[in-house]
Amino acid sequence: MNDTPSLSGKVAIVTGAAGLLGREHCVALARAGASVVAADLDQEACRRVAEAVGAECGARMLGVAVDITDPASVAELHARTRSSLGEVDVLVNNAAIDDKFAASDAAEQSRFENYALERFRRSLDVNVTGTFVCCQSIGARMAERGTGSIVNVASTYGIVAPDQSLYRRPDGVQAFFKSAAYPTSKAAVLGLTRFLAAYFGPRGVRVNALSPGGVEAGQDEWFQAAYARRVPLGRMATRTDYHGAVVFLASDASAYMTGANLVVDGGFTVW
Numbered sequence: 119m120n121d122t123p124s125l126s127g128k129v130a131i132v133t134g135a136a137g138l139l140g141r142e143h144c145v146a147l148a149r150a151g152a153s154v155v156a157a158d159l160d161q162e163a164c165r166r167v168a169e170a171v172g173a174e175c176g177a178r179m180l181g182v183a184v185d186i187t188d189p190a191s192v193a194e195l196h197a198r199t200r201s202s203l204g205e206v207d208v209l210v211n212n213a214a215i216d217d218k219f220a221a222s223d224a225a226e227q228s229r230f231e232n233y234a235l236e237r238f239r240r241s242l243d244v245n246v247t248g249t250f251v252c253c254q255s256i257g258a259r260m261a262e263r264g265t266g267s268i269v270n271v272a273s274t275y276g277i278v279a280p281d282q283s284l285y286r287r288p289d290g291v292q293a294f295f296k297s298a299a300y301p302t303s304k305a306a307v308l309g310l311t312r313f314l315a316a317y318f319g320p321r322g323v324r325v326n327a328l329s330p331g332g333v334e335a336g337q338d339e340w341f342q343a344a345y346a347r348r349v350p351l352g353r354m355a356t357r358t359d360y361h362g363a364v365v366f367l368a369s370d371a372s373a374y375m376t377g378a379n380l381v382v383d384g385g386f387t388v389w
């Protein structure tokens with residue numbers, strides 16, 4: 119292994135690339151030398167990310183619309199990637215739903231007793247089934263070729279339960295509740311990761327999870343302060359805090375690692 123992990127000559131797909139962290143995963147992989155496909159629901163958003171990251175990092179980029187819950191759409195993403203950039207070496211399953219509620223009645227709608235079954239089903243469909251579909255389509259080809267690295271983005275909430283007091287304002291009013299769907303789906307992602315690591319390992323495909331902690335992204339100050347108090351390192355993550363972890367898992371720097379969950383959370387889950 120070289121001292122600096124390199125992805126030179128590798129092809130990577132990042133799902134959810136138009137979101138907060140997806141774009142950063144694209145930047146990290148592109149800076150490490152990979153050609154990167156930015157995949158998300160909206161074609162124009164994907165094109166913009168691909169253009170901006172390509173210009174910023176001097177990398178070959180492609181923006182491709184995909185719905186990860188639709189096997190035909192994922193097959194099309196895979197086919198376009200192969201014809202434009204070549205075989206896929208790295209798949210970052212980053213797309214996910216984390217419920218958002220209208221501020222006016224967020225606490226009532228997100229309360230477990232009221233939480234809509236349809237929301238639960240949709241979160242599992244995207245966060246778990248979507249990850250399954252991408253792993254099945256793209257991972258199967260990696261296994262045929264005998265090489266590949268899959269990074270499934272989970273969360274601290276796949277490991278520990280949400281502390282609902284974090285979402286309570288200083289005046290004692292609950293702004294919202296973190297839903298059951300998110301931790302349930304992220305724990306399932308960890309289970310799928312271990313299953314696939316065991317299944318694909320003999321054929322040279324590594325499958326690991328990355329569990330980020332909360333990222334500072336313009337949340338209310340009271341929330342940021344409460345979250346920071348829960349974190350041994352005393353702050354929320356910045357959006358670039360996962361660059362190193364993504365490149366590490368994608369590259370040969372982690373060649374002897376599979377089925378692991380790389381927790382990058384400032385220590386949120388240690389207590």
Ligand SMILES: NC(=O)c1ccc[n+]([C@@H]2O[C@H](COP(=O)([O-])OP(=O)(O)OC[C@H]3O[C@@H](n4cnc5c(N)ncnc54)[C@H](O)[C@@H]3O)[C@@H](O)[C@H]2O)c1
Pocket residue numbers: 133134135136137138139140157158159184185186187211212213214215216244248271272273274329330331332333334
């Ligand atoms: N932001 C955080 O604090 C945080 C913390 C822990 C884990 N995570 C995880 O990191 C990942 C990225 O989070 P984020 O904050 O960037 O989220 P985000 O909401 O900003 O981005 C998610 C992206 O996924 C896309 N997406 C949703 N459904 C899709 C579908 N069916 N097909 C294709 N794309 C779809 C959305 O369009 C969106 O652009 C997620 O897996 C999330 O659970 C985030």
